[in-house]
Amino acid sequence: MMQILTDDLLEAVRGRAAGYDRDNAFFTEDLDDLKSAGYLTALVPKELGGAGLTLRETAREQGRLAAAAPATALAVNMHHVWTGVALFLHRRRDHSLDWLLEEAAAGEVFGFGYSEAGNDLVLLGSRTQARPDGAGGYTFHGSKIFTSGSPAWTRLGVLGRDDTSPDGPVLVHAFVTRDGGGFEILDDWDTVGMRASQSRSTVLDGAPAPADRVLRRLAPGPSLDPYVLGIFTTFEILLAAVYTGIADRALELAVEATERRTSMKTGKALSQDPDIRWRVADAALRLDAIWPQVDHVARGIDDLDDRGAAWFRATAGLKVRATETARYVVDQAIRASGGSSYFSSSELGRLYRDVLAGIFHPSDDESAHATIAQSLLGPLE
Incomplete structure (x- = not known):
């Protein structure tokens, strides 16, 4: 590899x-x-x-x-x-x-400007206006949140809705540039964790995307367009990998802490305490299942597997399992490591704050369950 x-x-x-x-x-x-x-x-x-x-x-x-x-x-x-x-x-x-x-x-450097406050449609809809410029391009007007890497991106992928088309509303996927202007990046990133990402809000006020940087015009709602499928699957797989990496480090820190700390009752390292051993082992038991899943799903993309709509279930489920497992592993690691992890200087305490962000990325728990229910039971009537 x-x-x-x-x-x-x-x-x-x-x-x-x-x-x-x-x-x-x-x-x-x-x-x-x-x-x-x-x-x-x-x-x-x-x-x-x-x-x-x-x-x-x-x-x-x-x-x-x-x-x-x-x-x-x-x-x-x-x-x-x-x-x-x-x-x-x-x-x-x-x-x-x-x-x-x-x-x-x-x-x-490319940034991802799709997330919007209160928009649980994610790729299926947008509050941002995409206004035709008369030459095949668009200007974008709206607010995006969680725009990671805000200080550094030079190209920003954006999604907006054009309600002027005679054929009905369309979702416009396009790219704007930093030197093209028409936007403001707010200095509003002061969060519990993931602080270095500086995922600030971006206010689009006429940011232009010329015709050659308009990639798709799609009807609102579910789509199997390869562009949408590529966004969804890549996003979910790489998110799963990041949070699984956090869990890897948390488990490593837990092992180090239990070998370093000793019990006043027994005089032995806490790695010899049956309860602590169970806790660390239980974290590893759950974590061991995730990387094989990441590898399997990512390999399917690499191998050009044609699963159609089944990719949404596979990757949404992967993301939720990975982020929820990571939260559990970090929590177990903190319980095994003791009160020192509660101090702000603790790496494990920082991981505890960082791993929380996993619940906010799409697909969230509710959305993933809805996707999987639809794959099994069909759409709601």
């Missing part, structure tokens, strides 16, 4: 994570190091100037990065989502996003 991230790079990233979290600062130095290592081209094919990793390999690398610095991994995820979508299409003979792969190889 190919790797880009060296142990030295990961240790440097880990060494900065606590400071970024404490200062609520963007991961500037991490990003510079990751760029220099060629990591932002992980999913760009070699023939287009990239590293040529598969989605499965990149998911594993994202897990390793998340174990060192969760917020850095989460923000980089959004760039990888777009290169992953472009690769998804490229390998299925749709070259409409080849320009994105080429620009990523040239150093452009």
Whole structure:
């Protein structure tokens, strides 16, 4: 399995994570190091100037990065989502996003501007207005939240709704550029965890997307368009990998803590306490099931499996299982490690705050259950 991230790079990233979290600062130095290592081209094919990793390999690398610095991994995820979508299409003979792969190889950084407050439709609808510019392009007007990597993106994928079409409303998927203007990034990221991601709100006020950067115009609602399928599957798989990486690190810290701490009752390390041993083992028991699932689902994308709508069930379920398992593992690790993890200087305490963000990413628990129920029972009548 190919790797880009060296142990030295990961240790440097880990060494900065606590400071970024404490200062609520963007991961500037991490990003510079990751760029220099060629990591932002992980999913760009070699023939287009990239590293040529598969989605499965990149998911594993994202897990390793998340174990060192969760917020850095989460923000980089959004760039990888777009290169992953472009690769998804490229390998299925749709070259409409080849320009994105080429620009990523040239150093452009991609952000994900789809999330909106109160919009539980996610890819199926939008509160943002997409207004035709008369030349085949659009301007976008609305507010996006959780725009990870806000200080650094140079290209932002956006979704808006055009209600002016004579054929009925359409959802417009397009890209705007940082130097194109028409937007404001708010300084409003002061959160419990994932602080270095600086996932600030973005107010679109006429941000332009020319005709050649309008990728899809689709009817609102469910779609099996490869562009939508590529977004959904890549997003869910890479999110699952990030949170599983957090769980990996939490378990590692729990083992270190139980071997280091001793019991006054017995004089032995807590790793010899049957209750503590059960707790650590139970965390590992659950965690051991997740990476094989990530590998299996990602390999299906890499192998061009044609599952149609079944991909939504497979990847939504993976994301929920991974994030919920990660929360459980971190919780067990804290219980096994003791009160020192409650201090703000504790890495495990920081992971406890960071892992909470997993419940807010789509697909959330309710949405995943609805997707799976529909696959089994059909749509609600």
